[in-house]
Amino acid sequence: xxxxxxxxxxxxxxxxxxxxxxPQWAALEDHRAQWHPHLRELFATDPGRAERYVVRVGDLRxxxxxxxxxxxxxxxxxxxxxxxxxFGLRDAMADxxxxxxxxxxxxxxxxxxxxxxxxIEVDGENVVPKVHAVLDQMTSFANRVRSGEWTGHTxxxxxxxxxxxxxxxxxxxxxxxxxxxxxxxxxxxxxxxSNVDGADxxxxxxxxxxxxxxxxxxxxxxxxxxxxxxxxxxxxxxxHGPGGLGEDKAVxxxxxxxxxxAEKVTEFGIDPDNMFQFWDWVGGRxxxxxxxxxxxxxxxxxxxFLEMLDGFRIVDEHFRNEPAEDNAPLILGLLGVWYGNFxxxxxxxxxxxxxxxxxxTAYLQQLDMESNGKSVDRDGKxxxxxxxxxxxxxxxxxxxxxxxxxxxxxxxxIPADLIGFARPVGELxxxxxxxxxxxxxxxxxxxxxxxxxxxADEVRAEGVAEHQVxxxxxxxxxxxxxxxxxxxxxxxxxxxxxxxxHKVFVQGAIWNIDSFDQWGVELGKxxxxxxxxxxxxxxxxxxLDPSTAALVATxxxxxxx
Ligand code: F6P
Numbered sequence: 001x002x003x004x005x006x007x008x009x010x011x012x013x014x015x016x017x018x019x020x021x022x023p024q025w026a027a028l029e030d031h032r033a034q035w036h037p038h039l040r041e042l043f044a045t046d047p048g049r050a051e052r053y054v055v056r057v058g059d060l061r062x063x064x065x066x067x068x069x070x071x072x073x074x075x076x077x078x079x080x081x082x083x084x085x086x087f088g089l090r091d092a093m094a095d096x097x098x099x100x101x102x103x104x105x106x107x108x109x110x111x112x113x114x115x116x117x118x119x120i121e122v123d124g125e126n127v128v129p130k131v132h133a134v135l136d137q138m139t140s141f142a143n144r145v146r147s148g149e150w151t152g153h154t155x156x157x158x159x160x161x162x163x164x165x166x167x168x169x170x171x172x173x174x175x176x177x178x179x180x181x182x183x184x185x186x187x188x189x190x191x192x193x194s195n196v197d198g199a200d201x202x203x204x205x206x207x208x209x210x211x212x213x214x215x216x217x218x219x220x221x222x223x224x225x226x227x228x229x230x231x232x233x234x235x236x237x238x239x240h241g242p243g244g245l246g247e248d249k250a251v252x253x254x255x256x257x258x259x260x261x262a263e264k265v266t267e268f269g270i271d272p273d274n275m276f277q278f279w280d281w282v283g284g285r286x287x288x289x290x291x292x293x294x295x296x297x298x299x300x301x302x303x304x305f306l307e308m309l310d311g312f313r314i315v316d317e318h319f320r321n322e323p324a325e326d327n328a329p330l331i332l333g334l335l336g337v338w339y340g341n342f343x344x345x346x347x348x349x350x351x352x353x354x355x356x357x358x359x360x361t362a363y364l365q366q367l368d369m370e371s372n373g374k375s376v377d378r379d380g381k382x383x384x385x386x387x388x389x390x391x392x393x394x395x396x397x398x399x400x401x402x403x404x405x406x407x408x409x410x411x412x413x414i415p416a417d418l419i420g421f422a423r424p425v426g427e428l429x430x431x432x433x434x435x436x437x438x439x440x441x442x443x444x445x446x447x448x449x450x451x452x453x454x455x456a457d458e459v460r461a462e463g464v465a466e467h468q469v470x471x472x473x474x475x476x477x478x479x480x481x482x483x484x485x486x487x488x489x490x491x492x493x494x495x496x497x498x499x500x501x502h503k504v505f506v507q508g509a510i511w512n513i514d515s516f517d518q519w520g521v522e523l524g525k526x527x528x529x530x531x532x533x534x535x536x537x538x539x540x541x542x543x544l545d546p547s548t549a550a551l552v553a554t555x556x557x558x559x560x561x
Contacts, residue, residue: 058314077334100516109286139302153250165218170194172288175359182426196226222264311494333506347390349416374513450478
């Protein structure tokens with residue numbers, strides 16, 4: 001695998017052979033065709049895998065021993081990574097090359113957490129000073145809000161912060177706010193509004209006092225219809241809702257913007273001095289450690305926010321510097337390729353054993369599915385291989401009592417990540433702290449049950465009636481990764497996110513797709529704009545298909561009844 005790319009991976013890679021025609025792919029196909037061992041057998045013949053298949057990065061201990069792999073599998077996967085020059089593309093990304101080819105953009109979320117003395121150039125300009133200038137601006141603003149120095153229009157201190165954004169401008173801050181709740185200023189209320197369903201904004205503000213409420217309008221483009229609609233309604237509520245402040249000039253003290261688009265921010269009526277900038281080389285789903293994290297910074301304070309960035313950086317440096325065999329994102333990415341492309345796994349479950357990570361998987365859905373949900377390669381040719389999986393999951397132990405049945409005894413291959421911590425966080429009572437062992441016992445038990453199952457003989461030995469044996473047998477052999485850390489700190493959260501960011505990158509590189517565009521979300525947006533007049537004004541919409549036309553007609557009828 002090249003550490004210094006020859007040629008430019010950012011350019012069209014059309015000279016390379018198609019993925020499935022590579023000899024390394026054929027070797028993996030052969031290996032898969034001969035694959036037979038059960039995890040029970042793999043551990044019985046090679047107990048050392050429990051220690052050997054562990055990779056450490058920062059505070060994370062990542063155990064991948066319960067995977068359907070041997071040393072040979074790993075070697076073959078690594079050969080595929082070398083052949084597809086994953087590290088070459090990684091270096092091109094880190095060096096600011098325009099690897100987002102369909103949007104002709106650099107991909108530099110790693111610059112958002114680079115140290116102040118780093119030099120990362122885009123078109124000959126070092127972007128690091130700009131990143132740190134915005135971090136300083138955010139720090140000063142966050143401190144003013146947290147201390148009460150920044151007051152609202154009537155001089156009252158801000159007690160409520162409402163982030164309005166969607167997708168990457170919502171999921172990151174909303175997820176991280178939940179994840180780090182134990183670190184948040186408990187005297188402030190934080191709400192996150194994303195859905196254009198008016199109920200979302202209504203429920204977010206119905207019990208708030210406008211005089212004490214700050215809206216953070218987060219939108220990279222500042223043209224996203226949901227966000228602009230909600231922000232417009234929020235401004236009406238601020239000025240003319242119950243307890244409204246009346247005067248337009250109140251907006252300056254109650255609205256700030258996070259965006260790349262100063263012109264649109266000004267057009268909306270937000271003072272450009274109250275705008276926190278980021279840049280087109282930060283993808284929406286990679287943006288929450290940019291200005292998009294302002295609500296989080298206000299919640300947890302600048303120091304904790306910077307600790308989180310340090311966590312990201314630990315994994316960035318690991319990904320950039322560790323050799324392939326010790327490189328955690330590379331290994332996790334390859335394991336996903338092994339299941340998705342050679343076992344026909346369609347989905348990947350992420351199961352955090354932490355209530356605070358309740359939104360973590362939803363966040364990863366955008367990161368992974370918007371990045372790698374592609375069906376043409378970087379040259380625009382249809383791919384002949386599976387790309388990104390469906391990512392899903394919710395915190396354990398709740399999921400155990402809902403859908404784990406299907407993972408244990410269903411017919412699908414579902415690799416899963418189990419994430420847990422040795423210590424609980426927060427101001428829990430001793431009694432509640434003691435529950436943590438039970439939580440983690442469940443995590444370990446699930447990994448064990450999924451891997452080793454329960455044989456028919458074991459079931460019979462328990463005296464189970466023969467007609468029930470098949471029902472009570474667990475085939476096992478379900479692969480899991482277990483990610484353990486001491487505690488869910490800001491740094492550990494940053495490490496976890498960067499781990500998944502780079503894992504997704506690795507897979508996109510192997511599949512030869514552009515992981516950084518998202519054209520697939522455009523068509524629905526365009527059609528919604530076209531259909532809307534038919535719903536609001538009863539206008540005729542030419543070109544509606546018969547099914548949609550009938551649905552629109554029914555909607556109009558029901559609306560009027
Ligand atoms: O519609 C998808 C998307 O473009 C995401 O990629 C992005 O995170 C989200 O919309 C929000 O976009 P913006 O931050 O420009 O409002």
